[in-house]
Amino acid sequence: MTDMTMPSRAVPSSEDIETAARAALARRKRLVVGLRVGILVAVLAGWEISTRLEWIDPFFFASPSGIFSQIAIWITDGTSQGPLWEQVLVTLEETVLGFLIGAVGGVACGILLGRNKLLADVFSIYIKIANSVPRVVLGSIFIIAFGLGMASKVALAVVMVFFVVFANAFQGVREADRAMIANAQILGASPVQITRTVIIPSAMSWILASLHVSFGFALVGAVVGEFLGAKKGIGLLISTAQGAFNANGVFAAMIILAVVALVVEFAITWVENHLVRWKPTPFHEQT
Amino acid sequence: MPLLTPSRDVQRPAAAGAAAPAIELVNVSRRFVTPEGKAMTALRDFDMVVGQGEFACVVGPTGCGKSTTLNLVTGLARPSAGEVRVMGQPVGGVDPGVGFVFQTDALFPWRSVLDNVAAGPLYRGVPRKEAYEKARDWIARVHLAKFEQHYPHQLSGGMRKRVALAQTFINEPKILLMDEPFSALDVQTRTLMQDELLALWSGTGASVVFVTHDLEEAVALADKVYVLTAGPATVKTVFNVDLPRPRVMSEIRYDQHFVEVCKVIWDALREEVQIGQQRTMDSGH
Numbered sequence: 016m017t018d019m020t021m022p023s024r025a026v027p028s029s030e031d032i033e034t035a036a037r038a039a040l041a042r043r044k045r046l047v048v049g050l051r052v053g054i055l056v057a058v059l060a061g062w063e064i065s066t067r068l069e070w071i072d073p074f075f076f077a078s079p080s081g082i083f084s085q086i087a088i089w090i091t092d093g094t095s096q097g098p099l100w101e102q103v104l105v106t107l108e109e110t111v112l113g114f115l116i117g118a119v120g121g122v123a124c125g126i127l128l129g130r131n132k133l134l135a136d137v138f139s140i141y142i143k144i145a146n147s148v149p150r151v152v153l154g155s156i157f158i159i160a161f162g163l164g165m166a167s168k169v170a171l172a173v174v175m176v177f178f179v180v181f182a183n184a185f186q187g188v189r190e191a192d193r194a195m196i197a198n199a200q201i202l203g204a205s206p207v208q209i210t211r212t213v214i215i216p217s218a219m220s221w222i223l224a225s226l227h228v229s230f231g232f233a234l235v236g237a238v239v240g241e242f243l244g245a246k247k248g249i250g251l252l253i254s255t256a257q258g259a260f261n262a263n264g265v266f267a268a269m270i271i272l273a274v275v276a277l278v279v280e281f282a283i284t285w286v287e288n289h290l291v292r293w294k295p296t297p298f299h300e301q302t
Numbered sequence: 303m304p305l306l307t308p309s310r311d312v313q314r315p316a317a318a319g320a321a322a323p324a325i326e327l328v329n330v331s332r333r334f335v336t337p338e339g340k341a342m343t344a345l346r347d348f349d350m351v352v353g354q355g356e357f358a359c360v361v362g363p364t365g366c367g368k369s370t371t372l373n374l375v376t377g378l379a380r381p382s383a384g385e386v387r388v389m390g391q392p393v394g395g396v397d398p399g400v401g402f403v404f405q406t407d408a409l410f411p412w413r414s415v416l417d418n419v420a421a422g423p424l425y426r427g428v429p430r431k432e433a434y435e436k437a438r439d440w441i442a443r444v445h446l447a448k449f450e451q452h453y454p455h456q457l458s459g460g461m462r463k464r465v466a467l468a469q470t471f472i473n474e475p476k477i478l479l480m481d482e483p484f485s486a487l488d489v490q491t492r493t494l495m496q497d498e499l500l501a502l503w504s505g506t507g508a509s510v511v512f513v514t515h516d517l518e519e520a521v522a523l524a525d526k527v528y529v530l531t532a533g534p535a536t537v538k539t540v541f542n543v544d545l546p547r548p549r550v551m552s553e554i555r556y557d558q559h560f561v562e563v564c565k566v567i568w569d570a571l572r573e574e575v576q577i578g579q580q581r582t583m584d585s586g587h
């Protein structure tokens with residue numbers, strides 16, 4: 016039994032191992048963050064220097080300092096179409112409205128068709144056809160139909176969102192567990208109660224997953240709609256800058272758009288985590 | 303030895319005359335049409351009578367039609383021919399007096415234990431306060447009082463089955479249908495759950511149909527064991543089991559009489575299991 020008589024001094028205690036592991040983990044994290052910042056700085060510096068030394072033409076390719084001062088001007092003096100915050104708000108409003116209408120419609124239709132086999136069989140063909148039309152093309156039609164105001168952008172955002180959410184809600188309803196439905200039925204649930212307490216919760220993770228991506232789609236819909244023709248919004252900012260050959264303006268608007276998208280993304284993730292509490296933690300998140 | 307009576311005549315004598323049997327299947331057949339449009343018969347000329355307060359077990363080879371039989375009693379499926387009666391009335395939809403414990407997990411994963419158990423009364427329009435009081439009571443009876451706020455995924459398989467039992471028993475069913483409820487549990491847990499079931503059932507006066515492929519489980523629990531033929535299922539033989547109650551599951555399996563009963567029933571079942579296995583092997587390419 017030599018194993019049993021090994022001197023215990025030689026074996027590191029589990030505390031030591033844990034401390035070492037934690038230190039290694041922290042080192043690695045610092046390395047990753049450091050490299051990320053380093054790359055960003057290098058790219059921006061390279062870009063700035065190349066334009067300063069006129070290796071590339073800042074007129075076409077903009078420059079970090081130019082983009083930065085453009086954003087600063089927009090913030091302090093406002094844009095040609097009004098204050099910057101107003102543009103952001105208009106785009107956000109279109110996005111949120113389109114998202115809400117599209118999501119509610121998609122969920123409602125998905126549940127209705129998911130619960131009714133006849134409706135599903137009848138309408139599935141039309142939905143396939145409608146879904147195969149590149150949706151951005153519809154933007155032109157909406158601008159003709161609804162004018163340059165907010166309605167046409169909301170409409171485009173709605174169609175961008177609707178099909179994604181619909182498809183997921185429908186699938187979610189179809190995947191609802193047979194035994195669970197039968198269980199509810201025998202426990203005394205009416206069809207409406209089954210839809211409310213079994214079908215919708217079990218489709219919820221599907222629906223939430225689709226909401227996540229479709230908010231991005233709504234933003235795309237709103238911006239593309241503004242791009243095609245509008246009086247206000249970030250999309251118009253881009254198309255105005257493009258029309259004036261203002262490369263700095265295009266990049267500046269893109270950065271503003273990215274910031275908006277990121278903020279919204281965080282908000283959605285937060286909501287998601289608070290809505291689906293009953294789920295087991297995925298393995299990779301367990302420690 | 304009159305202790306064990308294979309008989310097709312399962313109608314209870316005079317005493318039962320007043321009250322109709324809890325469950326009656328008279329000459330029932332059930333056919334399915336496969337998606338390819340072919341008809342297949344799952345049940346054929348099926349007769350079954352379960353008296354009030356009786357505990358009947360159904361054994362038969364896998365895929366013979368046991369679950370189909372239970373679905374007919376719930377009213378979730380209709381017979382193709384014959385009649386299914388519950389408490390003397392033809393079944394025409396889900397009967398509020400019926401409870402069902404599923405083989406797979408049929409708990410609602412997004413509801414806590416408390417909300418799962420309260421589901422039945424809430425569906426049936428019992429006021430919230432009363433429903434939750436009742437639910438707490440039933441949760442305590444299955445020894446899960448400390449886990450009221452847990453979600454199903456935080457419980458072990460045996461605990462989830464306890465929740466399922468409480469969820470079913472809270473509706474105080476007159477008819478309790480169970481489809482291989484303990485088959486997914488390990489042997490020790492299963493024995494505990496069987497005791498738990500008998501404790502919950504005794505005194506309720508509920509009639510039970512308990513489907514299982516485990517013959518020993520059937521004999522240990524039942525007043526009466528139905529052996530089905532390999533599909534299409536029909537009743538091969540009915541055995542009355544006269545082991546005295548209350549029964550203790552962890553001890554009954556060493557009881558001499560229990561072993562004898564198992565042997566006799568196994569003789570009837572073995573043949574069908576072999577036919578069933580032969581078929582799976584033939585169709586298994």
Ligand SMILES: Nc1ncnc2c1ncn2[C@@H]1O[C@H](COP(=O)(O)OP(=O)(O)O)[C@@H](O)[C@H]1O
Pocket residue numbers: 334335336344362363364365366367368369370371533
């Ligand atoms: N909804 C259905 N459609 C078609 N065939 C079915 C359906 N349900 C059950 N069956 C068939 O009926 C037979 C009996 O099934 P089941 O009652 O589930 O068997 P058991 O519960 O005894 O294992 C099987 O061959 C099965 O394939």
Ligand SMILES: [Mg+2]
Pocket residue numbers: 368369370481
């Ligand atoms: Mg079955």
